[in-house]
Amino acid sequence: MTATTGRRVHADTRREQFLDAALELFSERGFDATSMKDLAEATGSAPGLAYHYFGSKSELLAAVLAERSFFPKLRAMLTDLPDRPAALVLGELAERFDAMLSEREPMVRLVAHEAQTDGQIRAELQRRIDDGAGFVARYLESRVALGELRPHDSMTAARAIFFTLVTFHLTGTPAGDAPQSLVKLVLEGIAVRADQE
Amino acid sequence: MTATTGRRVHADTRREQFLDAALELFSERGFDATSMKDLAEATGSAPGLAYHYFGSKSELLAAVLAERSFFPKLRAMLTDLPDRPAALVLGELAERFDAMLSEREPMVRLVAHEAQTDGQIRAELQRRIDDGAGFVARYLESRVALGELRPHDSMTAARAIFFTLVTFHLTGTPAGDAPQSLVKLVLEGIAVRADQE
Amino acid sequence: MTATTGRRVHADTRREQFLDAALELFSERGFDATSMKDLAEATGSAPGLAYHYFGSKSELLAAVLAERSFFPKLRAMLTDLPDRPAALVLGELAERFDAMLSEREPMVRLVAHEAQTDGQIRAELQRRIDDGAGFVARYLESRVALGELRPHDSMTAARAIFFTLVTFHLTGTPAGDAPQSLVKLVLEGIAVRADQE
Amino acid sequence: MTATTGRRVHADTRREQFLDAALELFSERGFDATSMKDLAEATGSAPGLAYHYFGSKSELLAAVLAERSFFPKLRAMLTDLPDRPAALVLGELAERFDAMLSEREPMVRLVAHEAQTDGQIRAELQRRIDDGAGFVARYLESRVALGELRPHDSMTAARAIFFTLVTFHLTGTPAGDAPQSLVKLVLEGIAVRADQE
DNA sequence: TATGAATGAGCATTCATTCAT
DNA sequence: TATGAATGAATGCTCATTCAT
Numbered sequence: 001m002t003a004t005t006g007r008r009v010h011a012d013t014r015r016e017q018f019l020d021a022a023l024e025l026f027s028e029r030g031f032d033a034t035s036m037k038d039l040a041e042a043t044g045s046a047p048g049l050a051y052h053y054f055g056s057k058s059e060l061l062a063a064v065l066a067e068r069s070f071f072p073k074l075r076a077m078l079t080d081l082p083d084r085p086a087a088l089v090l091g092e093l094a095e096r097f098d099a100m101l102s103e104r105e106p107m108v109r110l111v112a113h114e115a116q117t118d119g120q121i122r123a124e125l126q127r128r129i130d131d132g133a134g135f136v137a138r139y140l141e142s143r144v145a146l147g148e149l150r151p152h153d154s155m156t157a158a159r160a161i162f163f164t165l166v167t168f169h170l171t172g173t174p175a176g177d178a179p180q181s182l183v184k185l186v187l188e189g190i191a192v193r194a195d196q197e
Numbered sequence: 198m199t200a201t202t203g204r205r206v207h208a209d210t211r212r213e214q215f216l217d218a219a220l221e222l223f224s225e226r227g228f229d230a231t232s233m234k235d236l237a238e239a240t241g242s243a244p245g246l247a248y249h250y251f252g253s254k255s256e257l258l259a260a261v262l263a264e265r266s267f268f269p270k271l272r273a274m275l276t277d278l279p280d281r282p283a284a285l286v287l288g289e290l291a292e293r294f295d296a297m298l299s300e301r302e303p304m305v306r307l308v309a310h311e312a313q314t315d316g317q318i319r320a321e322l323q324r325r326i327d328d329g330a331g332f333v334a335r336y337l338e339s340r341v342a343l344g345e346l347r348p349h350d351s352m353t354a355a356r357a358i359f360f361t362l363v364t365f366h367l368t369g370t371p372a373g374d375a376p377q378s379l380v381k382l383v384l385e386g387i388a389v390r391a392d393q394e
Numbered sequence: 395m396t397a398t399t400g401r402r403v404h405a406d407t408r409r410e411q412f413l414d415a416a417l418e419l420f421s422e423r424g425f426d427a428t429s430m431k432d433l434a435e436a437t438g439s440a441p442g443l444a445y446h447y448f449g450s451k452s453e454l455l456a457a458v459l460a461e462r463s464f465f466p467k468l469r470a471m472l473t474d475l476p477d478r479p480a481a482l483v484l485g486e487l488a489e490r491f492d493a494m495l496s497e498r499e500p501m502v503r504l505v506a507h508e509a510q511t512d513g514q515i516r517a518e519l520q521r522r523i524d525d526g527a528g529f530v531a532r533y534l535e536s537r538v539a540l541g542e543l544r545p546h547d548s549m550t551a552a553r554a555i556f557f558t559l560v561t562f563h564l565t566g567t568p569a570g571d572a573p574q575s576l577v578k579l580v581l582e583g584i585a586v587r588a589d590q591e
Numbered sequence: 592m593t594a595t596t597g598r599r600v601h602a603d604t605r606r607e608q609f610l611d612a613a614l615e616l617f618s619e620r621g622f623d624a625t626s627m628k629d630l631a632e633a634t635g636s637a638p639g640l641a642y643h644y645f646g647s648k649s650e651l652l653a654a655v656l657a658e659r660s661f662f663p664k665l666r667a668m669l670t671d672l673p674d675r676p677a678a679l680v681l682g683e684l685a686e687r688f689d690a691m692l693s694e695r696e697p698m699v700r701l702v703a704h705e706a707q708t709d710g711q712i713r714a715e716l717q718r719r720i721d722d723g724a725g726f727v728a729r730y731l732e733s734r735v736a737l738g739e740l741r742p743h744d745s746m747t748a749a750r751a752i753f754f755t756l757v758t759f760h761l762t763g764t765p766a767g768d769a770p771q772s773l774v775k776l777v778l779e780g781i782a783v784r785a786d787q788e
Numbered sequence: 789t790a791t792g793a794a795t796g797a798g799c800a801t802t803c804a805t806t807c808a809t
Numbered sequence: 810t811a812t813g814a815a816t817g818a819a820t821g822c823t824c825a826t827t828c829a830t
Contacts, residue, residue: 010793011792011793014793014794027313028314029314030227030229030313030314032227032229032230033229033314035819035820035821036820036821036822037819037820037821045794045795046794046795046796047795047796047797047821047822048794048795048796048797048822048823048824049793049794049795050822051821051822051823052792052793052794056821056822057820057821057822086387086388087388109313110313112309112313112367113310113313113314115367115368116224116227116306116307116309116310116367117225117226117227117230117310122368122369123369125368126368126369126370129368129370130370140387147389148388148389149387149388149389150385150387150388150389150390152382152387153378153381153382156375156378156379156382157382157387159361159364159365159370160357160361160379160382163360163361163363163364163365164356164357164360164361164364166360166364167356167360167361167363167364168356168360170309170312170313171312171319171322171323171326172319172320172323173323173326173327173356178353181350181353182353182357184349184350185349185350185353185354185357185383185386186382186383186386186387187386187387187388188347188386188388189382189383189384189385189386189387190283190337190346190347190349190354190383190384190386191283191284191345191346191347191384191385192344192345192346192347193347193390211810211811232802232803232804233803233804233805234802234803234804242811242812243811243812243813244804244805244812244813244814245805245806245807245811245812245813245814246810246811246812248804248805248806249810249811253804253805254803254804254805404814405813405814408814408815421707422708423708424621424623424707424708426621426623426624427623427708429798429799429800430799430800430801431798431799431800439815439816440815440816440817441800441801441816441817441818442801442802442803442815442816442817442818443814443815443816445800445801445802446813446814446815450800450801451799451800451801480781480782481782503707504707506703506707506761507704507707507708509761509762510618510621510700510701510703510704510761511619511620511621511624511704516762516763517763519762520762520763520764523762523764524764534781541783542782542783543781543782543783544779544781544782544783544784546776546781547772547775547776550769550772550773550776551776551781553755553758553759553764554751554755554773554776557754557755557757557758557759558750558751558754558755558758560754560758561750561754561755561757561758562750562754564703564706564707565706565713565716565717565720566713566714566717567717567720567721567750572747575744575747576747576751578744579743579744579747579748579751579777579780580776580777580780580781581780581781581782582741582780582782583776583777583778583779583780583781584677584731584740584741584743584748584777584778584780585677585678585739585740585741585778585779586738586739586740586741587741587784605789605790626823626824626825627824627825627826628823628824628825636790636791637790637791637792638791638792638793638825638826639790639791639792639793639826639827639828640789640790640791642825642826642827643789643790647825647826648824648825648826
């Protein structure tokens with residue numbers, strides 16, 4: 001017998017329902033344009049119930065942001081990047097990041113939306129992105145040390161991959177093989193090489 | 198100059214005041230979080246006056262988006278890219294685009310914000326971006342034809358530059374020499390070249 | 395042509411209507427038990443209009459307390475008490491105070507009600523009462539100096555008159571000739587006098 | 592002592608806890624401004640429990656008024672006033688009444704508060720006060736019969752003592768030696784006596 | 789006896805919008 | 810052109826109360 005049985009399970013379920021409904025509605029319409037009544041209807045509950053679980057609408061947003069965040073997943077994706085060729089590692093990373101953006105589109109859109117008007121959210125977003133880009137940058141530098149890559153501005157390279165893919169999604173630009181194409185671009189560049197002339 | 202012209206000038210001034218105030222407040226707080234009363238206060242006018250110039254709050258937003266858009270400027274920036282080396286042209290382009298993002302930050306932020314919840318705005322944004330990227334892509338292809346650049350996915354290359362710079366601004370990431378660093382990345386890539394091995 | 399014509403008169407009238415309706419309803423039902431909707435109905439206006447004139451429900455209460463106060467009238471009643479016999483002066487004062495309590499019953503009741511749960515209102519009430527009692531006490535002392543009254547605790551005497559009459563009203567005890575009876579009590583006492591024994 | 596008794600005791604304790612908490616909170620904030628949730632927190636119980644003991648919030652107020660009333664104590668204080676000099680009896684009575692007002696301040700304040708907006712409570716309050724004043728008046732008349740006091744309006748004399756002391760407490764006016772001073776005032780009056788002239 | 793999830797009506801307040809002046 | 814009083818619907822939130830457990 002676990003700690004969560006009977007009522008408790010139901011209560012937890014309710015809470016999750018609110019988080020799910022809030023993520024969906026907030027991302028579709030925006031936080032301000034979503035009313036608590038909308039959320040009540042989406043969860044099939046009475047107008048006041050959300051306040052049983054969340055202190056206010058803002059706290060509900062904070063809970064959604066905290067408990068439905070994709071940053072933990074992103075971080076897991078970036079920890080211990082394998083000790084293998086950049087073409088392979090970056091290619092796979094770009095694909096997986098792109099897949100995550102598709103899968104978590106509502107949250108991506110919600111964060112992008114709120115970050116424009118909420119300085120605090122924007123600051124935290126930037127911090128987490130830098131954190132993520134840092135992992136990739138360190139990986140790139142390890143490949144430079146091995147002589148596989150040339151010395152370069154690794155943070156800008158890492159950001160270029162992430163930022164470009166995110167913007168594909170936020171603008172709704174069809175991605176096609178963007179991840180692979182982008183990685184190829186970053187690795188090889190577009191200029192004619194000295195040895196080719 | 199007649200009295201009518203005088204009034205007309207005044208009227209135009211008022212209208213511009215509303216557009217300016219709306220751009221500022223909408224971008225800072227978001228469209229929903231800005232009240233018509235806020236706009237009246239910001240322009241030093243009575244609550245009802247905005248309705249003499251704009252049919253509704255939504256129409257005011259549409260007018261701001263149309264009349265304060267940076268797309269004409271962007272387009273001008275991209276038309277007739279000079280017939281000169283890519284390193285030079287792309288470098289200057291990246292710098293100027295970056296400068297425009299700084300200068301027009303409120304509008305950039307407003308568009309980024311509204312595009313998340315308004316499919317129509319998002320669609321138009323995407324269309325205009327593609328339009329702009331198309332110019333750059335055609336330029337790049339002209340340099341491929343000249344043998345200066347290798348054949349490559351030119352739309353992805355163009356987007357990578359724009360998307361990365363935009364995201365620097367939207368997230369508030371300090372840009373530093375990002376434009377130049379980015380252009381260098383795109384031109385040369387990061388992989389060790391065959392001739393260097 | 396005065397400063398207040400047309401709309402302005404109407405606006406001022408509205409404000410007075412709200413003050414009057416608020417005084418009536420707040421005193422009958424209590425502040426908390428009166429809804430803004432009640433006030434809208436009582437003034438024949440829409441639910442939001444009160445906020446055009448008062449920042450909040452609390453500010454409306456404050457405005458009622460300030461602008462419908464009976465303290466100015468009380469103070470006027472007590473300033474320059476005539477230089478005449480105490481029996482006459484106190485008698486007339488008690489009658490007039492009693493009449494004012496009847497006439498301003500709603501405000502008296504409102505203040506008595508709110509003072510029980512609002513320390514700030516209570517403190518101000520006490521201050522104003524002391525102020526009023528002070529006038530009477532000084533008058534009484536002037537009569538002591540003339541040899542008309544015996545030395546006594548003049549603040550307690552003053553308060554006894556005011557407090558007793560107020561409580562008659564607040565409890566709804568039929569007053570009858572309470573004012574005169576009270577003044578007689580205070581002047582002569584009830585004990586058998588030395589000269590009567 | 593059986594388990595049932597044990598439970599019963601517990602139940603009584605709970606009930607008393609609610610009465611105590613309600614008296615405290617109702618008198619501090621007012622009935623309307625106190626929520627059942629406040630009461631649940633103050634008693635360390637769940638929101639629904641109060642309804643096992645009291646049918647509604649109003650019934651809880653009624654129970655507090657009935658079961659924490661100071662009127663029985665007042666009545667006991669007034670029954671069989673001793674057959675001794677008025678100076679002594681009234682002095683002690685005023686002191687004891689004043690002490691009771693201090694000790695039972697929350698209830699005094701609660702009754703004063705609710706009486707302003709509840710005609711029924713006000714009527715009962717008035718009835719009980721008259722009842723109490725009647726005892727004192729009868730005592731005073733007995734002293735008149737003995738020739739200790741002069742014939743006078745004994746109800747007004749009785750009320751003057753009670754009403755004045757109550758108002759000292761409700762307004763928060765520092766009492767000092769008000770009870771004794773007041774009794775002296777009532778007995779002797781303030782006018783110069785014939786025999787002193 | 790006791791819990792706390794759930795309800796649904798109601799509250800203070802805001803707001804886009806209208807319109808007489 | 811400009812004002813600002815007025816509207817009425819909607820919003821976030823609270824609360825007394827109920828009831829399955």
